[in-house]
Amino acid sequence: MASVGNHYGGPEPYSTLEVQGVESWNIHGLHDSNKEAVPHPESQYPQPVSTLNAWDNAPKPEASGVDAEATVAREEYNDGNAKKRRCGLSPSTFKIVLAVVILIIIAVIAGGVAGGLSSRSRSSGSPSSGEDPAENVNVLSTSKLTASNFTDARGNVHRHVFFQDPHSSLISRQWDSENRTWTTRNLSRLMAPSTHGAIRPLPGTALACAAADSRWGSLYEVHVWFSEASADQDPDPTVSWLNANDPVGNPDYWTFSPSVLRTWNRTQLAVAWQRCPADNCVGDWILAYQGREGYIRITNASNWDNNTEPVVSASAVSGTASLALLPSLMGTYVHGLTLASQRRPSSIGKTTFIGDWNWKEDDGTILNDVDPLTTRQFAATAMNNWTEALFVALSTDGGVKGARWDGRTAYDAIPRIDFADGEATNFSAIAMTTDATFYGIADDQVWEYAVDTADPSTFRLAGRVYP
Template sequence: MASVGYSHGSEPYSTLEVRSVEASNSQALEGSNKEVLSNPDQEYPQVVDPQPQTAWSTPKPETPYTDKEATAVQGQTDRAAKRTICGLSPRIFYIILAGVILIVIGAIVGGVAGGVTGKRNSWNPSSPSSSSGQDTTANVNILSESKIAASNWTDPSGNTHRSVFFQDPSNAIIARQWDSENKTWTTRNVSQFMQSSTSGPINPNPGTSLTSASCDSKWGSLYEVHLFFSEPGEQNDVISWVNSNNPINNPNFWVYNNSALPTWNGTQLAAAWQRCPNDSCVGSWTVAYQGREGYIRVANSSNWGNNTTPVIRTNAVSAGASMALVPALMGSYVDGMTLATQRRPGSMGRTTFLGDWNWKEDDGTIIDDVDPLKTRQFAATTMNNFTESFFVSLSTDGSITGSRWDGNAYTAVPKIIFAQGQSTNFSAIAMTEDAMFYGISEDQIWEYSVDTSDPSTFTFAGKVYP
């Protein structure tokens, strides 16, 4: 593998910045529906002389303010008791009682209305607004805006290994890794591993695009897992990555690198391990991203700083364009690549690697009718020993459409069937090169296998996390 250079090409700086900030506001409380009944002053009960008149007491002169109904005299006790309720005149008592009843009714009506309003405004996983920070349900396992990445490799013993990456609610990058020999998932907190690194800690943007690639070259005994993400730079967001250089014997040791390549704020990312055109070398890591002026660019680990030539012009793609990058056959070797990008006004376009840093920008359409404003992201996988590929698009409403490349043409798959599926309202998706699909839904990660004979069917494989 060629050494990685850290000098980076110059690009004109643009003051244009696209922000993608999610805000979550508390619901405003509805006003009270209570009704208040006011009583005139003269209708409130008046103070009664605590000492009743007796035969030897001097009668007090009657004043205009004397409440005759509340004044008891000797010989009239039985009559006065019949004319009062709880010490109040019947008229006053019933007025107060009516007011209390109205207040209780108003409180009940207000509570019911508030409950209905609360249910109407509560988070609904099927609502597109839940993906824009309007949900009121706090996730406990996965960051609500987290993306997901996945890759696979095979060890010298023939055992399959898969890595699934995401961010937890504290913004840490978490890896769930599968070992087919032991048939177990292992959790690794990559951000925690980097806390003690001389090059760390890492500082990924919350909700950053994540993309992963793995290699398993028997030539040179190279087995590595790479994860790429965006983090703040001095002036722009930049592409950084962590890699596990010895996932067999030391899976908890990770290394941090920074390419210093400036990106469009909120860029999506796509990565692949590009094989060599012969058996005499290892290959290189390739990352597609959106540069700060909107161009789609491709960077290569053979010289990260020398990849400033755009492969797709800025007016052909949308801001924050979705992308997917997969290896492809070029003759008898898997050294080719196919890049899927979101094109304006609404499609998934194909860009093909021709060799020697040359790309065919517009090499046909993979999927028609892909509205950039209603699309979250793309994902792709290879099938049948890299002779075929399958691309999918995730919409903001959680639906997924796809297109299959059979080596000659693309065939649309307008609807994906999730057989034996659990929750399928995905907020983020990823695929590995061995036709496995992963999606975040309802604070959990689910795994499906793609039927390579009929990719319209995804078969449920299990829960990845938690």
């Protein structure tokens, strides 16, 4: 047994027993699983269309007050012959009343239309409705971003990029290097017919994904994690996830897995697939998150509900700490893990997996001068066949800086990342795959950049991912 200090001064016990990964074992035999599968035909979904109005901010007409009262002068009858009257009024008075009525009707109609459109706009833009208050038409303005990659047995590269649309639906963009095409799938829509019901990721939920490409049994999977509101009205959300157990052969087939993992509200998530040190086993899915006591915790596929291990003490990290989890070399095989977390007062701290489910909590500093108050998110990638690594931090002003691990002893700070040929670089969310590819949300679009591994201070534009 081991322990880490907690808020209350006492140790929190946790298990250091080694467990076996079973999440992917017999992936197509779900009769013993608590997961729910919904098959769907191969399909694509249309791009999101704006539900907002182009003239929401235009000046609205206002009704003008007009005196509608009129009188009839007795002089109209002085000649003894009453003039021709309309609705009991003299012609001149009738014209005045008619003009006033027309003005009032026009003002009421214009004001009603403007008010109705304004009300509809406010309703569509309300965060509680899951719409985007910034009038985005493609990507939720508060959406996070996550990405993963794997190479299949034929050598084709597959990429998955996840984010939320303005309705908070979970969207997947999938890249197939053989066809050189991006395909859009609305996972919220795909899961809606399930007996579980539609998934309901929180607007702006943290997102994390990983891909497996084990040589054992030609295993290829993609998993994505997100936070949902607790069913019992608990203010702290729970973590759920979706699995694509055959993302190449049946990319519309996803299974849902609920969880009872309680997280700190708005906590960030980090996930990695830890390779097995032999070819005859599956490996493990590892999730890092911040529990509501403030600890950074690690859990794995052997028992998502109970096997949670505190690896960084609450006193060492900031609230809603940014996280990144990267597979790394352990000896000559990619079986290690490096966890980057936001440390107090202002740095990226390193926690290292040292085997047998033991972690070295404080294994040095990755990057200094990273203020948690001005930091949105971390991301990480491997370089040069896993011998080097790059960790980056996104600032609230949209800028990105990082640190390069030289594979031996040191982290070299990169104060500023240059985005060559960049169309938009004021990023609101970022992600990286394990093959030195960077993704960022900027100006209602998702962009892809390739890291220059010889000079990782330069990212080169590869193209637009979405729309």
